[in-house]
Amino acid sequence: MEIRQGDVLVGGLYGVRLGGVFFGESMFSRERDASKAALAHLVVLCRHNHLAVIDCQLPSRHLASLGTRTIPRNQFQALLREHVRAVTAPLVSP
Secondary structure, eight states, rough: OOOETTTTTEEEEEEEETTTEEEEEEEEETTHHHHHHHHHHHHHHHHHHHHOEEEEOOOOOOHHHOOOOOOOOHHHHHHHHHHHHOOOOOOOOO
């Protein structure tokens, strides 16, 4: 997910999608709040495409300020069992 100001890349995030789960790997910003914009767009994209989970990996105050929450390991594993093997179409923009 790229955030640009004109032709300049100012922030974004990347990760891997398996079935109905997006596993976030990294976020970056060269301008204030650019990674937040990328995550907000990712949420819209995931909702539009019926992805059930965005795994942010490590909790942080930054991610918590954006609405993420930590869940127990057994709940996370259950979500993976349910959604990783889901048959899904290619992602389309809303």
